[in-house]
Amino acid sequence: MNRVTLALWLLPIGIFLAMIAAAAGGHRVALLRRRSGDSPSTSGSSIIDAAVLGLLSLLVAFWFSLAGAHLDLRRSLIVEEANAIGTAWLRLDLLPLATRSTVQDLFRDYVDIRMAETPSARSRERRASLDEQLDGVRGAIWKHSVDAGRQCASPQAAMLLLDALNAMFDAGTRHEAATNAHTPTAVPVLLAGVAVVASLLTGHEMGRSQTFSWFHPLLFAVVVSTTIGVIYDLEKPRYGLIRIDDYDKTMRDVRQGFDRGTGP
Numbered sequence: 304m305n306r307v308t309l310a311l312w313l314l315p316i317g318i319f320l321a322m323i324a325a326a327a328g329g330h331r332v333a334l335l336r337r338r339s340g341d342s343p344s345t346s347g348s349s350i351i352d353a354a355v356l357g358l359l360s361l362l363v364a365f366w367f368s369l370a371g372a373h374l375d376l377r378r379s380l381i382v383e384e385a386n387a388i389g390t391a392w393l394r395l396d397l398l399p400l401a402t403r404s405t406v407q408d409l410f411r412d413y414v415d416i417r418m419a420e421t422p423s424a425r426s427r428e429r430r431a432s433l434d435e436q437l438d439g440v441r442g443a444i445w446k447h448s449v450d451a452g453r454q455c456a457s458p459q460a461a462m463l464l465l466d467a468l469n470a471m472f473d474a475g476t477r478h479e480a481a482t483n484a485h486t487p488t489a490v491p492v493l494l495a496g497v498a499v500v501a502s503l504l505t506g507h508e509m510g511r512s513q514t515f516s517w518f519h520p521l522l523f524a525v526v527v528s529t530t531i532g533v534i535y536d537l538e539k540p541r542y543g544l545i546r547i548d549d550y551d552k553t554m555r556d557v558r559q560g561f562d563r564g565t566g567p
Contacts, residue, residue: 305542307539307542308542308543310535311532311535311536311539311542311543314491314495314531314532314535315528315529315531315532315535316528317495318495318498318499318524318527318528318531319524319525319528321495321498321499321502322498322499322501322502322520322523322524322527322528323502323520323521323524325499325500325502325503325506326502326503326505326506326509326520326523326524327506327515327520328503328506329502329503329504329505329506329507329508329509329510330506330507330509330510330515331506332506332507332510333506333507333508333509333510333511334510334513336510337510348504348508351504352501352504352505352508355497355500355501355504356501358497359494359497359498359501359527362490362493362494362497363494363527363530363531363534365490366486366490366491366494366534367534367537369486369490370486370534370535370537370538371537373481373484373485373486373537373538374537374540374545374547376481376484377478377481377482377540377547378547378550380474380477380478380481381478381547381550381551381553381554382550382553383474383477383478384417384471384474384475384477384478384554385553385554385556385557386474386553387467387470387471387473387474387475388410388413388414388471388474388554388557389557389560390467390470390471391410391464391467391468391470391471392407392410392557392560392561394463394464394467395407395410395464397455397456397460397461397463397464398448398451398452398455398464399451399454399455401451402447402448402450402451402454403451405447406444406447406448406451407561409440409443409444409447410444410561411558411561411562412436412440413437413440413441413444414554414557414558414561415558416433416436416437416440417437417475417554418551418554418555418558419433420433420434420437420479421541421551441472444468445468445472448464448465448468449465452464452465485538486538491531491535494531495531498527498528498531501523501527502520502523502524505519505520505523506520533545
């Protein structure tokens with residue numbers, strides 16, 4: 304189990320435990336205040352409680368919106384890159400026969416490397432190695448295509464091929480950037496902090512009773528921590544329960560088309 308997968312489990316569990324501890328601590332503080340003659344029920348406290356809960360709701364909605372947008376973008380960019388590769392592969396027919404097979408072999412290597420760059424399946428060292436290999440294959444594809452473009456039937460044919468290659472490389476860059484795009488760490492940290500404060504205030508509000516009722520704090524902690532866990536899962540669609548692996552089939556289909564000697 305890698306660090307990201309471990310974090311997907313530890314984050315909601317940690318928030319749950321912190322919220323329960325905060326609720327119990329808030330109740331304890333309220334009891335101590337009562338014993339010292341200071342009433343835990345202060346005028347206007349309900350307004351502050353409502354404000355904190357409102358802020359918690361706002362942060363949850365904000366992070367959920369960002370995570371959902373990131374997920375949709377990653378899905379669409381997988382399909383976009385696969386389509387760009389397929390189009391470029393078809394336009395390799397514009398190359399002279401002497402160069403075409405060489406560039407086609409490079410295309411197979413290029414797609415193999417792109418599929419091997421799945422974040423959940425690579426270590427930091429493996430990623431650096433794959434990035435280096437990808438740069439080399441990308442440069443070789445471009446060099447061979449530019450050199451062979453001078454022998455194409457017309458300048459327009461060479462331009463069509465080079466435009467398709469440029470679109471393919473750009474799609475790969477956008478896909479890689481979207482894979483590494485995540486909500487700033489400050490947002491989930493702030494959300495967790497507000498959730499703990501909300502539990503503290505909830506426990507303090509329950510200080511009117513000598514006994515601490517576990518039901519409502521437990522239910523509140525379960526709902527909030529589970530929601531945060533699901534949103535974090537949306538941010539890491541290669542590691543948790545919410546996956547985008549099915550969209551990789553588009554890239555695999557393109558690669559299988561290369562081996563069949565046909566278009567995607």
